[in-house]
Amino acid sequence: MASKNIHHSEISPELLDDLGFTDAVSVGLMMNNLDIENVQLSESKSQYDKIKNLLTTETTTDLTKVKRAFVLPMHNVSTDRLKAALKEHKISVTNDYEKADFIVPHTNFYDNYQSIESIPQTKLMFKLTNGFYSNDHRDSVRDYFEKHGNNVILDKRSLGDRYQHNVDYESAPYDSYVFSNMSLALADLVNNEHLEVIETDTILNQSANRVPMTKELMEDITKMIDGYSVSDEEYEMAGKIIPTIDPTGEPYLLYEYSDLLNRNSYHYNRNKDVQYWLEKHDIYRLSNMNAEQAIKYFEEKEVLDSRCFRALEVKCREQISIHNRELYTFKVQVKPEYRKYMQD
Numbered sequence: 001m002a003s004k005n006i007h008h009s010e011i012s013p014e015l016l017d018d019l020g021f022t023d024a025v026s027v028g029l030m031m032n033n034l035d036i037e038n039v040q041l042s043e044s045k046s047q048y049d050k051i052k053n054l055l056t057t058e059t060t061t062d063l064t065k066v067k068r069a070f071v072l073p074m075h076n077v078s079t080d081r082l083k084a085a086l087k088e089h090k091i092s093v094t095n096d097y098e099k100a101d102f103i104v105p106h107t108n109f110y111d112n113y114q115s116i117e118s119i120p121q122t123k124l125m126f127k128l129t130n131g132f133y134s135n136d137h138r139d140s141v142r143d144y145f146e147k148h149g150n151n152v153i154l155d156k157r158s159l160g161d162r163y164q165h166n167v168d169y170e171s172a173p174y175d176s177y178v179f180s181n182m183s184l185a186l187a188d189l190v191n192n193e194h195l196e197v198i199e200t201d202t203i204l205n206q207s208a209n210r211v212p213m214t215k216e217l218m219e220d221i222t223k224m225i226d227g228y229s230v231s232d233e234e235y236e237m238a239g240k241i242i243p244t245i246d247p248t249g250e251p252y253l254l255y256e257y258s259d260l261l262n263r264n265s266y267h268y269n270r271n272k273d274v275q276y277w278l279e280k281h282d283i284y285r286l287s288n289m290n291a292e293q294a295i296k297y298f299e300e301k302e303v304l305d306s307r308c309f310r311a312l313e314v315k316c317r318e319q320i321s322i323h324n325r326e327l328y329t330f331k332v333q334v335k336p337e338y339r340k341y342m343q344d
Contacts, residue, residue: 002098006073006124006182007037015188016040021047027133028144028152029178031121036144036152040179041172048177051125054187056105059197063089063206066196070100072109072186073122076279077200078272081243085207097186102196104203109183116164118156124183128176134158137167153178201280205246213247218257225264235267243273247281251298252308258286291315295338309341 002009007029016024023043028036042048055072069091071082082104083093094100109124119126133151136142138160141152152158154169189195204210211217224230224238242261247254261283268274278284282297289297291312298304313334322330334342 002096002185004095005037006122006180007031007039009181009185011040011181011184015184019047019184019188019191020050024179026148026150027172027178028141028148028150029119029121030141030152030155030158032157034140036140037121038148038150038181039153040181040184042177042179043173043175044177045175048125048127048179051179051183051187052110054190055103055109055124055183055197056107057197058199058202059190060102061198061202063091063198063203066091066101066198068092068094068100069102069104069198070094070097070186070195071104072106073124074108074120075104075106075200076108076272077106077204077276081273082200082203084209085203088208089206097182097189097195100195102198103186103190104200105197106200113155116155116159119153121157123180125177125179128153128172128178130174131172131176132164132169133172134167134169137162137169207244209244210246211241211244213245213250213253215253217241217245218253218260222257222260225267226260239268239271239274242268243277245277249303249305251301251303251305252311254281254283255286255289255291255294255298255312258283262287290319292319304341306341306343309338313342 021040021042021044024040025042026038027041029039030036060066067090069082069086071079071093075082079093086093097103110126111120111123112127112129113119113131114129116132119128132154134141134154135145135152137154138158141158144150144152151170151172153172154164154167159167186195190197221238221241224234224241261278265274265278265283268278286294286297295304295309295312295316298308317332320332
């Protein structure tokens, strides 16, 4: 049985060789309980990209092929929502990746840190820029170094209530790529085709609980979240509905209500599912676009259609500003490349 602790997976030299590592070294990383766990450090960006790609590149979209899912730690969608979506396909979630058929990746299992920032102990892998080692500034660090001979990464947790200038330290490689044991064990299983990778959106998009975005639905959402008399129950109800809304085919409505959704997003700062939906659909960016920018945005996303263009083009005309109106008359025409959107 594999440990749920991301640092307790077994890593052999053969596994590192199989993944292509040539310069990996073991270093220490301090945990919240002040224990120090081994992690692997490499100076190779290509190796970092390889492991990240193995853990994020979808290998199948067929949910009928799998029965047990392992969700990568620190997922930005709630476990309850993922479990509910997977249950529709008779798929269970396991905490033991050795019993899983596939993993569910996300964008929160890796990150970048600098100098002596606090590094979350559940981050599967990360890049550390301009970092440091310190091996004797506290008892647990000194004991670890004497036992293993491995350098210890100096971050805020390791530093504690001391200041960096009051401890002895040395520079780590300027660009350090750090891997938990679990990240390497999972990458090896994917690399050897023992685990599939299925993206979160693939799972959520195949859920029967999705509801199409309509004008009526968005007006109901508006009443639930926008106003001084809105109750906590209404906020909560809207928080359950918003992550299920499917805006496919309705880019104009997504733009029309983006400002409303963005203005009220603070109500859901702790709702992972709402935050995931808002980020996925670029609500913040859309809310700061004018109509012309929205047309270009949807065109680049390849979702611009005649209905959307016509609705936004009307708003574009309202935003046109022409001077010297006392002397001249002007005629506004849509550019030839956009006239196809004006046809039925």
